[in-house]
Amino acid sequence: MRADVIVIGGGAAGLMCAFEAGRRGRRVVLLEHNERVGRKIEISGGGRCNFTNVNASPGNFISRNPHFAKSALARYTPADFVALVRRHRIAYHEKKLGQLFCDESARQIITMLLAECEAAGVEVRTGCRVEEVRKDELFRVSTNRGALESESLVVATGGLSIPKLGATDFGYRVARQFGLKVVQPEPGLVPLTLAPRDLASFQALSGVSVPAVVRCDGAEFAENILVTHRGLSGPAVLQISSYWSRGRELSVDLMPGADARPLLLRRRASGAELQTALGQNLPKRFAQVWCEAFALRKPLRAYTDAEIEATATRLHDWRVKPAGTEGFQKAEVTKGGVSTDELSSKTLEARRVPGLYFIGEVVDVTGHLGGYNFQWAWASAHAAGQFV
Numbered sequence: 001m002r003a004d005v006i007v008i009g010g011g012a013a014g015l016m017c018a019f020e021a022g023r024r025g026r027r028v029v030l031l032e033h034n035e036r037v038g039r040k041i042e043i044s045g046g047g048r049c050n051f052t053n054v055n056a057s058p059g060n061f062i063s064r065n066p067h068f069a070k071s072a073l074a075r076y077t078p079a080d081f082v083a084l085v086r087r088h089r090i091a092y093h094e095k096k097l098g099q100l101f102c103d104e105s106a107r108q109i110i111t112m113l114l115a116e117c118e119a120a121g122v123e124v125r126t127g128c129r130v131e132e133v134r135k136d137e138l139f140r141v142s143t144n145r146g147a148l149e150s151e152s153l154v155v156a157t158g159g160l161s162i163p164k165l166g167a168t169d170f171g172y173r174v175a176r177q178f179g180l181k182v183v184q185p186e187p188g189l190v191p192l193t194l195a196p197r198d199l200a201s202f203q204a205l206s207g208v209s210v211p212a213v214v215r216c217d218g219a220e221f222a223e224n225i226l227v228t229h230r231g232l233s234g235p236a237v238l239q240i241s242s243y244w245s246r247g248r249e250l251s252v253d254l255m256p257g258a259d260a261r262p263l264l265l266r267r268r269a270s271g272a273e274l275q276t277a278l279g280q281n282l283p284k285r286f287a288q289v290w291c292e293a294f295a296l297r298k299p300l301r302a303y304t305d306a307e308i309e310a311t312a313t314r315l316h317d318w319r320v321k322p323a324g325t326e327g328f329q330k331a332e333v334t335k336g337g338v339s340t341d342e343l344s345s346k347t348l349e350a351r352r353v354p355g356l357y358f359i360g361e362v363v364d365v366t367g368h369l370g371g372y373n374f375q376w377a378w379a380s381a382h383a384a385g386q387f388v
C-alpha cells in the first residue's frame with residue numbers, strides 16, 4: 001500500500017499533523033498501536049485536558065537550543081487552537097495562570113481531532129504497531145498488519161512517560177537508525193523522592209501542601225509544594241523537576257513575599273514560640289515538623305540575633321536534596337529527545353534525511369506544566385503538516 005504521508009503515532013501531534021497534511025490534498029495514513037488514539041489526551045488535565053496556555057511563549061520551553069521552538073510556536077499560537085476548539089463548540093474555561101481546560105471532557109478534544117482527520121480524508125489505523133522503518137526511494141514501514149510505503153514519514157511517537165498508555169522508545173530508535181543525535185531522555189514534570197533520612201521527618205506531613213517558591217539551576221516557580229509519602233510533589237516541584245539533575249539541591253522559600261527576619265524579631269519580643277509563630281504563615285502541622293527537624297532546641301525568646309538571622313535564611317532558602325525522581329511511571333513528560341540540531345525549525349524535517357519528520361514530545365523540546373506541552377504538540381505538528 002502506498003501513501004503520500006505516513007504518520008506514526010496517534011497522539012496530539014500525530015493527529016494534528018495528519019489532518020493539516022490531508023487538508024493540502026496529501027494522501028495520509030496514520031498508524032497507532034493502541035486500540036484507540038489519544039490515550040494521553042484522554043487522561044490529561046485530570047480528564048479535562050489543559051489543551052493550551054494563553055501565555056505560551058518560548059520561555060516556557062526547555063531544550064538544548066532554546067531558540068528552536070520559536071518558529072513553530074509563532075506560526076501556530078494558542079489563539080489558533082482556541083479558534084479550532086470554538087469551531088467545534090467545545091466549552092472551555094481558564095482555570096489559573098492562562099491554563100485553558102474543557103468544561104466537560106478531554107474526550108471532546110479527541111473527537112474534534114478525529115473529525116478534522118475524517119474531513120481531511122486521513123485514514124486512521126489503530127491496533128497497528130510499527131515495527132521497522134527503512135528508506136530506499138520511498139520510506140517503507142513494516143507493521144504487525146503489513147507493510148506500507150510513502151514519500152514522507154512523520155514520527156510522532158511521543159516520549160517514554162506512562163508506559164502503560166503505550167509509550168515506546170520507537171521514535172528515538174528511528175532517529176538513531178538514521179544517524180541522528182538523541183539528547184538523553186529523562187523524566188520531566190515528575191515528583192521527586194527524598195532519601196530515607198529526610199523522609200523520616202517529613203513522612204508525617206504526607207498530603208500537606210504549602211505555597212512556596214522553588215528554585216534550581218536558574219529557574220524558579222511560585223506555586224504549591226506537596227509532601228508525599230515518597231518525597232515532594234505539587235505544581236512547584238513538578239515544574240522544577242524539569243530543571244533538576246541528580247546531586248543538585250533545591251532552594252525552597254517557605255515564606256514567599258514575606259520577610260521572615262523582622263517577623264521573627266517581633267515574635268521573639270512578644271514571647272511566642274517559633275512553632276506557634278510560624279504556624280501563622282505555614283500550615284500548623286508543617287510548622288511543627290519543620291521546627292522539630294530544623295529549629296534550635298530552645299524557646300524563640302532565647303534566640304540571639306544571629307540565630308534569628310540563620311532561621312530566617314533557612315525559611316527563605318531551605319535546602320532540600322532530592323534522592324531521585326519517581327521515574328517515567330509518574331512523569332508527565334520526557335525531557336530530551338531527538339536533538340534539535342538535526343531538525344529544521346521551520347519544517348521539523350531531519351536535515352540529513354529528506355522526507356523524515358519528528359514532531360511533538362519525541363523532539364528535545366519540553367514545556368512547563370500548564371498546557372504548554374500540548375501547545376508544542378499542536379505547533380510542531382502544524383509546522384510539519386504544511387510541508388510533508
Ligand SMILES: Cc1cc2nc3c(=O)[nH]c(=O)nc-3n(C[C@H](O)[C@H](O)[C@H](O)COP(=O)(O)OP(=O)(O)OC[C@H]3O[C@@H](n4cnc5c(N)ncnc54)[C@H](O)[C@@H]3O)c2cc1C
Pocket residue numbers: 008009010011012013014031032033034037038039040041043044045046049050051052128129130131156157158159161162165166167168170171331332333359360361362370371372373374375377
Ligand atoms: C498524566 C498526564 C497528564 C498530562 N496533562 C497535560 C495537560 O493537561 N496539558 C498539556 O499540555 N500536557 C499534558 N501532558 C503532556 C502531554 O500529554 C504530552 O506532552 C502530549 O500528549 C505529547 O503528544 P505527542 O503526540 O507528541 O505524544 P503522545 O501523546 O505520547 O502520542 C504518541 C503516540 O504514539 C503511539 N506509538 C508509540 N510507539 C508506536 C509504534 N511503534 N507504533 C504505533 N504507534 C506508536 C503511542 O501509543 C501514542 O498514542 C500530560 C501527560 C500525562 C502523562
